[in-house]
Amino acid sequence: MRPTRNTAPFIRIAPWHISFAWPDAPSRVYAQGSTALDKSPFYRAFYVQGTESLFSTHNRALHSSKRPLLSQPFSYQSIHGFESFMRESLGRFVLRVDRICSGDQFGDAVRAGGVMDALLWFNYLAFDIISDLAFGEPLGMVNKGSDVLAAESKDGTIFEEPAAALIDQRGRTAAVVGLVPIVEEYTKMLPIPFITAGGFIRVWKLRVAFPESLSRIATRCVKHRVESGVTRDDMLKRLIEGMREKEGGRVSQEEVVTEAMLLLTAGADTTANSLTAILFYILTHPDVHAKVVAELNSVNAGVAVFNSRPQALRLQSSIELKTITDSLPLYEETKSLPYMNTTIEEGLRLFATNAFGLPRVVGPEGFEMDGVSVPSGCEVSAPAYTIQRDPRI
Ligand code: HEM
Numbered sequence: 001m002r003p004t005r006n007t008a009p010f011i012r013i014a015p016w017h018i019s020f021a022w023p024d025a026p027s028r029v030y031a032q033g034s035t036a037l038d039k040s041p042f043y044r045a046f047y048v049q050g051t052e053s054l055f056s057t058h059n060r061a062l063h064s065s066k067r068p069l070l071s072q073p074f075s076y077q078s079i080h081g082f083e084s085f086m087r088e089s090l091g092r093f094v095l096r097v098d099r100i101c102s103g104d105q106f107g108d109a110v111r112a113g114g115v116m117d118a119l120l121w122f123n124y125l126a127f128d129i130i131s132d133l134a135f136g137e138p139l140g141m142v143n144k145g146s147d148v149l150a151a152e153s154k155d156g157t158i159f160e161e162p163a164a165a166l167i168d169q170r171g172r173t174a175a176v177v178g179l180v181p182i183v184e185e186y187t188k189m190l191p192i193p194f195i196t197a198g199g200f201i202r203v204w205k206l207r208v209a210f211p212e213s214l215s216r217i218a219t220r221c222v223k224h225r226v227e228s229g230v231t232r233d234d235m236l237k238r239l240i241e242g243m244r245e246k247e248g249g250r251v252s253q254e255e256v257v258t259e260a261m262l263l264l265t266a267g268a269d270t271t272a273n274s275l276t277a278i279l280f281y282i283l284t285h286p287d288v289h290a291k292v293v294a295e296l297n298s299v300n301a302g303v304a305v306f307n308s309r310p311q312a313l314r315l316q317s318s319i320e321l322k323t324i325t326d327s328l329p330l331y332e333e334t335k336s337l338p339y340m341n342t343t344i345e346e347g348l349r350l351f352a353t354n355a356f357g358l359p360r361v362v363g364p365e366g367f368e369m370d371g372v373s374v375p376s377g378c379e380v381s382a383p384a385y386t387i388q389r390d391p392r393i
Contacts, residue, residue, distance in 0.1 A: 010372055017379040019357050020369055023393045025382035028369060029360055036060065037360035037367070040379050045178035053262040058361075069246065069259060073133075073238035081233055083331055086129050091325025092142045093125045098324070107145015108162075118279055122272035123147060123164035130267045133235040134260040135221040139163070149214070163214070168269045175356070214264070218257045226251055236260060270353045278347030291339050299333040349388045357381025 009021045020029065029037065039058035046056040054066040072078060100106060101114050109120035124141035132138040141147050147164035225236055239259055243251045282289050334340065359379045367374040374380055387393055 010369075013381075014379075016377070017359065017381065018372070018374050019381050019383055020372075021383060021386045021390065022369060023387070025369065026384075026387065029380050029382045030358070037363060037380070040359040040361050042178035042359045045174035051258065053258055055262055055266055065246075066259070069239060069242040069255075070263075072242050073235040078235075078238060080331065082133055082235070085132050085234060087325055087328055089125060089128045089132060089138060089142065090328055091321055092128070093121070094324050094328070095321050096142055096145065097121065108148070110145065119272060119276040120147065120164065122275040122279075123168075123269060126268040126271040126275075127164055127264065130264050130271075131217075134239070134263040135218050136225055136230075136232060136234060136236045137221060139217070149217075164269060164272070167265055168273075171269060179359075215257055215261055218260045218264075219253065222253050222256050222260065226253060235263065273353045274348060274351065277351030277353075278344055281347050281350060282343060288343060292343055295337050295339045296329070296334075299329045299337065300327075352384035352388050355383070355385035357383040 011019050011021075013019045022028075031037070038060055039056075041058070043052075043056040043058055046053075052059070052062070054063060054070065057063050057066075096106065097116070100110050100116050103114055104110075105112060109117035121142075124145070124147060127141050127147065128138040139149065141164070147162045148160045149163045150160055222236065222240075224230075225232075226240060231237065236256070239256050240251055243256055282292055359381045362374050362376050362378050362380060364376045366376055367378075367380055
């Protein structure tokens with residue numbers, strides 16, 4: 001169904017930018033292939049130390065040449081094959097959360113009385129899973145109960161920074177700066193708390209120092225993998241194989257590192273934010289919560305048996321981690337649970353991690369949608385929040 005004209009389904013949000021809240025706007029504005037529109041200068045704010053990645057490049061030829069590198073690791077077969085690695089991290093996460101709920105005050109994001117910051121803990125989980133798959137080893141955040149990693153500044157000073165929190169702030173600041181790129185230089189001087197204390201100055205430090213520290217971990221892992229000949233079947237292996245194929249047997253370690261880091265920075269906080277929102281919606285709707293739990297119990301026999309053991313016995317057992325990991329349901333068992341999967345999709349619809357419209361530039365042929373023409377050089381976007389919440393769509 002289409003919105004009617006009197007509800008202004010398109011709006012000029014800047015002199016050069018039209019935002020379309022049409023039902024088919026996402027497929028038109030973000031089309032792939034020959035009708036794809038170029039990414040706008042907005043994405044420059046996401047360059048890491050001046051380097052563009054598959055995500056931030058607005059060079060379409062570069063994007064097309066890099067994309068096949070990621071199509072293999074993202075195939076259904078590959079993701080399915082990664083399940084055992086994900087289950088290990090998930091088992092550690094469930095064990096920690098179980099202990100916190102039993103009163104353990106463990107890690108940076110837990111307060112007395114079993115109160116935990118779900119967003120930070122989902123970040124630890126997502127960072128551990130993606131680093132395990134893309135770097136070949138988990139960053140160990142769940143085990144430490146912390147996202148603090150060592151970073152090194154240009155003068156060699158070692159300092160510690162909360163990786164997940166900074167990547168989140170970096171995304172927010174880059175989104176603001178990206179929309180108005182000319183303010184970038186001035187933002188450092190503005191006395192706005194979000195930009196100074198919480199945001200840009202720390203983000204500036206992050207831009208200079210933190211990616212170096214993460215990329216050093218990634219570089220060490222990639223080098224070790226290429227030289228050792230280890231054949232663990234994860235995203236890193238697929239990236240290296242893709243690179244060999246693309247470059248006729250040669251592997252550019254730098255390019256593998258850049259893409260491995262992209263997976264971590266693009267995939268971790270988006271996943272953690274979405275998981276937190278879905279959990280929030282479930283917990284604030286007791287009827288939904290009860291139905292999801294009932295449906296999960298139908299496949300979760302292992303966890304039910306584990307949970308029925310006395311708390312003290314559960315937490316003292318030396319084989320606890322393995323027991324928990326083994327008792328987690330498999331994807332095969334959960335993939336067709338109708339109520340749980342619909343709940344997840346509904347949570348993703350209500351909470352759009354990238355809520356505003358990501359901007360694209362209109363090419364020489366212009367852009368036309370339902371009678372609205374946008375000339376070449378202007379920007380268009382489709383706002384996820386509005387489109388996903390419009391009852392008529
Ligand atoms: C619920 C979780 C996620 C959400 C909401 C999300 C959202 C998005 C969106 C909206 C884009 C398009 C950005 C644009 O065109 O400007 C994107 C691109 C991308 N995402 Fe995600 N993402 C999620 C999870 C992940 C994960 C887990 C990974 C990797 C492990 C990942 C890797 C990427 C990459 C590499 C791109 C760039 C693709 C390209 O330009 O061809 N994302 N994501």
